[in-house]
Amino acid sequence: MDLLDYINRGGTLVYILIGLNVIGFSIMLFKLYVLSSAKRNMDSTANLIASNFVNKDLVQNEINVEIKKLELGLNTIKIIASISPLIGLLGTVLGVLEAFDAISKSGLGDPTIFSYGISVALITTVAGMIVAIPHYIGYNYFIGILDNLELKLTGKVLSKI
Template sequence: MVPIIICSILAIAITIERFWVLRADRVAPRDLLPAVWKQLKDNRLSAEYLKNMRRETWLGSILAAGLQQSRMGREAMKDSVQQQASHVAHEMERFLNTLGTIALISPLLGLLGTVLGMIEVFTAIMLQGTGNAGVLAGGISQALITTAAGLLVAIPAMIFYRALRRRVDTILIMMEQDCVKLIDALTAEPQNAQSGQ
């Protein structure tokens, strides 16, 4: 039961932390791209602004990476954006593998507890015989509790793992769309690319 309890605490902590970190308004605010475009149009996109963008949100760090390469052409922008996006995706998926592992091993830990409990029950049968049904029933129920506990941890962990994976994928798609819009706009209007530096 101790490993199952530890897994449950870890699963709760990871789930709360990831839902807090992966808020769309924090990771990829919808007003960021219009704000960047306004800065470009007004020729006010400075190195300090790019530095703040990079620091404040993950989408900002991706857009800033592309803007810093805007003079080098479309391909350089795309490469820079993809490199930064892969780093951001890695950060967004942090701890998700751990949560998935907890969802997979919790039932196995419960089953292991049940097997060990049943071994104790059969040891008691060997020593005391089958005459004391209360001892046998109590031992079997204790053994089955670990399986139930493992499932109670695994089922919510798997649900939250899937939900968080879906959230990461959705946010990454939104970020990709914003980056494509920015790259297309900058490469379609070369004069704006000069203001990106």
């Protein structure tokens, strides 16, 4: 059985998970670009903030505004990481329900009827985890980068005031 067979057996929920995966990875690639640009332009950003604000409270507020701009999209990644296992679990419940429905209609004489529903259940569970794990890792990776950027930017701005 190849990958496309597994995807087709998983049904609609697997296609939803694939869509979420594409959206999430697109956001993560964009975040890599944005954060690498922010690192390269940190000196000019620090100069701009330092030249426009003298009060340290205003400086910190402006740094927070800059970091909030860089955080754009991270909540979507976090949501994808959170709901993907739940969608997989929904597929599990639906697959088990389908298996028991098949048993109630045809009895226990043919175990393949029951096993098909269970296999669908497991496919959606695996798909949900496959989507969730890299998004969870990516989200935490980007949070770490943002924390580091904030510390460096604050240090550079305060050294210029």
